[in-house]
Amino acid sequence: MTTIDTPAQPAQRVPAQPEPAAEAAPQAVTGDPSLIGLPSFIVGSVALGLVLVGYVSAASVGASLAILVAATGLGLVIAAVWAAAVGQSAVAGVFGIFAGFWLSYAMLVLGLTHDWFAIPAADALDTQGLFLISWLVVIGMLTLATLRLPIAYTVLFALIEAALVLVLIGTLQESSDVLRVAGVVVFLFAAVGVYLFFSSASQATGGRALPLGPPLVH
Numbered sequence: 412m413t414t415i416d417t418p419a420q421p422a423q424r425v426p427a428q429p430e431p432a433a434e435a436a437p438q439a440v441t442g443d444p445s446l447i448g449l450p451s452f453i454v455g456s457v458a459l460g461l462v463l464v465g466y467v468s469a470a471s472v473g474a475s476l477a478i479l480v481a482a483t484g485l486g487l488v489i490a491a492v493w494a495a496a497v498g499q500s501a502v503a504g505v506f507g508i509f510a511g512f513w514l515s516y517a518m519l520v521l522g523l524t525h526d527w528f529a530i531p532a533a534d535a536l537d538t539q540g541l542f543l544i545s546w547l548v549v550i551g552m553l554t555l556a557t558l559r560l561p562i563a564y565t566v567l568f569a570l571i572e573a574a575l576v577l578v579l580i581g582t583l584q585e586s587s588d589v590l591r592v593a594g595v596v597v598f599l600f601a602a603v604g605v606y607l608f609f610s611s612a613s614q615a616t617g618g619r620a621l622p623l624g625p626p627l628v629h
Contacts, residue, residue, distance in 0.1 A: 443615055444493035448506045449608040451486025455479050455513050456601035463578070463594030465587065473524060476517050484514040505553065512546055536583065543579040550575060561623030563607060570600035 458475035461467070467474045487510035494503035519542050522528045523535055530538050554568035574596040581589030610621035 440493070440496040442493065442497065443611050444490040444497070444499065444502060444506065445607070445611045446615060447486055447493065448490030448502075449604050449611065451483050451490065452509060453601050453604045453608065455483030456597055456604065458483075460594045460597035460601060463590050463597060465591060465594075469587070473520050476520060479513045479517045484510055484517065487513065508549065508553065512549075515542070536585075539582050540579060543575055543582065547572065547575050547579065558628040559626050561626060563603060563623040565627060567600055567603045567607070570596055570603065574600065 455475070455478055458478040462472065462475050487506045491503045491507035491510060494500075494506055519539070523530065523538065528538075550568060550572045554565065554572055557564045557568055574593050577589055577593035577596060580586070581593055606621065607623070610623065614620050
């Protein structure tokens with residue numbers, strides 16, 4: 412019996428599926444975190460300086476706390492996170508350390524005035540000394556670490572260190588005169604912070620950086 416071969420049917424071509432569109436890469440974080448960090452630092456410095464020079468009475472030592480917590484501390488934390496996101500490790504470290512300084516200062520004042528830490532009244536003075544000496548070590552460390560940066564940064568940290576020394580002396584000796592001198596030094600390093608902010612703001616608005624001086628160590 413003869414069989415008739417059925418002609419092979421041409422294979423049907425499956426239409427090519429469109430390639431899925433590549434997901435858009437997330438936009439990298441950019442910008443200059445000092446535009447938040449420096450003003451946050453400056454406003455806290457001015458507030459502290461006013462307390463030290465006696466703008467408010469000695470009984471109103473907590474007058475600066477609203478600024479130090481809600482503006483300076485919070486602003487420096489935001490600036491530190493921003494700096495870390497753009498890979499500026501040194502800047503993030505500095506802003507983070509100063510956030511710790513201002514927030515811990517606010518905690519110290521609140522704790523002593525509200526007896527949160529059960530510190531006897533006789534030890535309150537030494538407690539303030541402990542706080543200041545501890546931060547003197549850290550700020551001194553930062554001052555040395557800035558020797559390879561433009562000199563404006565070293566001057567800033569050196570003035571902060573000098574102010575802490577004066578506040579320590581004035582606190583332990585209970586000398587309002589020394590504390591007033593410390594307040595003046597605080598205003599000086601706030602002024603350096605203003606200069607650094609103008610430099611950052613100039614670059615952010617299309618201008619040139621202000622001269623910050625050569626580093627002390629090359």
